[in-house]
Amino acid sequence: MSASPLFSVVTPVYNTPPAVLRETVDSVLVQGWAGWELLLVDDRSPSAETAAALEEIEALDPRIRVLRRETNGGISAASNDGLAAARGEFVVLLDHDDLLVPGALAKAARAVLDDETIDYLYTDEDKIDEDGYTFDVFQKPDWSPERFRWQMYTCHMSVFRTELGREVGGFDSAFDGAQDHDLILKVTERARTIHHIPEVLYHWRTVPGSTATGADAKPYAWDAGVRAVSAHLERTGQRATAERGTLPGTYAVRRELDPALRVSVIIPTRGTAGDAFGKPRVFVVEAVRAVLDHTAHENLEFVVVYDETTPPAVLDELGDLAGDKLLLVPYAKPFNFSEKCNVGFARSTGDRIVLLNDDTEVISDGFIERLVAPLDDDGVGLTGALLYFEDGTVQHGGHRYGVAGYGHSYFGEHSESTGHFNELSIYREVTGVTAACSAITRELYAEIGGMWEGLPGNYNDVDYCYKVRQTGRRILFLHDVRLFHFESKTRVPTVHAWEMEFVERRWGRPTDDVYSGR
Amino acid sequence: MTEPADHDANVLGIRVDPDASIDELRERCAELIHEQLRLRDQISGLTAERDELARRMEAAADVDHWSLITRIDELEVRLRQANHLLADEKAQRNRERDEVKASNSWRIGNAIVRPVSAITGRGRGRA
Known part of the structure; x- marks a missing residue:
């Protein structure tokens, strides 16, 4: 690495209005x-105005080079000409109507000088309208390979x-458009290393018909x-296939669960009865029924x-059902959710372990298949679902740990919400x-020692997630694995200060959540 | 082949009753797996605590006390400025409110609305 890395800013040009092009060049x-x-x-712009503007721009600074293609080859061909001609150690992609933020290259330089193994870096971005107003800030997560399969979220500014x-x-060019x-x-x-600079260093210009105004503009x-x-x-x-996602510009990666894998669903319960949707129910019975109704995978056990x-009639009904x-x-000690999970694990026989609350009701098909299949990727340690309250608002869209403590993303959000830059509509890495x-x-449950029994009620899942991530594995939120969670929305949870202290003693006080900008 | 002299002990120190049923042995295995989980959790937790303490020690060693004191002073000044601004804002709002209440349009409006409020009960208890 030279002490002063050179960045080759590559900008394909086609019929760009001179004023817009000039602004783009000025930002460099x-x-x-x-x-x-x-x-x-x-790319052989027919516009005489663009050609004249390029001549003027070329004279502005010796560091500007204009490459003129003899034929129109499209965006990939033009970008490849730039890549071939680049003299810098790094290429920066800049579209012909977008803007770099002042200081963008200095921040990129600082990053690659601090870590010589960085081969790719990306930054946050926002949009800029025709009047120069910026909006729609995209606060991106740190490198999230699963999310990147579901959404081209790194986009601008990209440096490789x-x-x-x-x-x-x-x-x-076979992938023109993407x-x-x-x-x-x-x-x-x-x-070797992928780096995220969590600052807006790029303005993406929105003009009618541009991709910035919505991916549906370009099917x-x-x-x-x-x-x-x-x-x-x-x-x-x-072992997966890709298809269009539920929203324009998103993709869906479909994985199959090996039928030979045995899945153990561990459900701690007291056999509580109550009302849901205005009707009485025994929660654990309905939780098991819903899993069976929404799962085709046969190699399954409920622990x-x-x-x-627990009333014997409840146990009988479970026997009839499953x-x-x-x-x-049986569990004969005072309430300890963590210990009950561990007790269940010790008696389970599955290759994959699902922890499930008894006050849930699965509502999406392929429940076990979708929840478990991503674990075939060695880099994935834990998967979780999208949970709704009884009224349809979001109860859980992944965890986020920050200066405000430990919380659920999108808590209370409307059921139709797609989330910040569609993150409730894709699979993504979460804390x-x-x-x-x-x-x-x-294997992983055993390796990390399961749930910490020192935390019987609250934050045991926070500690659990920290332990999973400590092994270097990622945690995935799966938007299409959906359940109701009949936890009282208005209940003030009894959280003790010592519980938070316990977690912080192990893992320190959380600062910024690297996966959730929201 | 010779029988072990003591069925109650083996190299792991695990006591096994030779007359135990399969179910009892399974239960014993489960208890051992459970115990293993607890121990692994402790190892994981203690390692994390040690790393966290080391991080804090390192951070504490790097602390520039003078810059912290300077920073506290800066924040103190900003806090005082903010409090002044807040007080000015409050005073300004009070003045504006008093001016409105002293205006003719307020007096006329109040005279019209008061009888209606008295009938409907709205506004009761307000200053």
Whole structure:
């Protein structure tokens, strides 16, 4: 690494209005970091105005080079010309109407100088309208490979090592419309370190018809993205397929659960009865019924850890419902959710362990399959679900740990909410998930020592998630694994100061949540 | 082949009753797995606590006390400024309220609304 890394800013140009192009170029010229070159690749613009503007711009600074293509080749071909001509160690992608924020290159330089293994970095971004007003700040998570399969979230500003970009073959015109997603998937597959600068260093200009105003403006780009993610899954040897996601610009990665894998669903209970949707129910019975109704996977057992006060009729009903899939485990001590989970684990026989609260009701099909299948990826340690209150508002959209303490993302949000930049509509990495519904491998549960029994009621799942992440594995929130959680929304939970102190003693006080900008 | 001299002990120190049923042995195994979980949790937790303490020690060693004191002073000044601004804002609002209440339009409006309020009961108890 040179002491002064050179950044090659690559900007394909096509019929760009001169004033807009000039603004884009100015945003590079004002960078305090002097180590840059700007490669403007004109993709044979028919506009005489653009051609004249490029001539003027070329004369502004010796670091500006204009490459003129003889034929119109499209965005990938033009970008590849820039990549081939780049003299810098890093390539910065800048669209012909967008703006770099002053100081952007200096911050990128600082990052790559501090860590020589960074091969790819990205920053937060916002949008800018025709009047120069910025809006729609996208506070991005730290590197989230699963999310990146579901959404091209790194987008702007993207900086990659030039050699690596060339090694992976540069931009592929077969993916035009999603050529950046395809290239960055390839780059990140090989990158030693991927770095996120959590600052807005790029303004994405919105003009009618531009992708910034909504991915649905370019359906062909969406399909190109599906192909890019499919190709990535094949290259990385994952048993999965890609398809369009539920929202424009998002993708869905479908994995199959090996039928031979045995899944143990551990449910601690006291056999409580109550009302849900205006009708009486025994919660644990309905929880088991809902799992069976929404699961096709046969190799399943329910390990119900019950207090001795549980009515025998409840146990009988469970037996009728689950038959030989049911294992009843008595528990005779004072309430301790963590210990009950551990007691259940010790008696379970599954390769995969699902912890499930008895006051839940699964509402999405393929429940066990979808919740458990991502654990086939060795890098994934724990998965969790989207939980709703009885009134349909969100109870849990993943955990977030920050200066305000430990909490649930999107608590109380409307059921139709898609979340900050669609994060309630995709799979994504999170800091933690609730133990009310989560899945883990048997090996990992044993390795981390299960749930901490020193925390019988609150924050045991926070500690559990910290332990999972301490092993280097990621935790995934799965938006399409959905349940009702009949926990009283208005109840003031009894949280003791000592419980938080216990967690902080082990893991320190949380600062900023690296996966949740919201 | 010789029988072990003592069925109650083995190299792991685990006591096994030779007459135990399969179910009892399974239960014993489960208890051992459970105990193993607790111990692994302790190891995990103690390792985390040790690392956290080391991090705090390192952070404490790096603390520049003078810069902290300077920072406290800066924050103190900003707090005082904020309190002044707040007091000014309150005074300004009070003045504006008094001006409105002293105006003719307020007096006329009040004279119209008061009888209605007396009938409907709205506004009762307000200053």
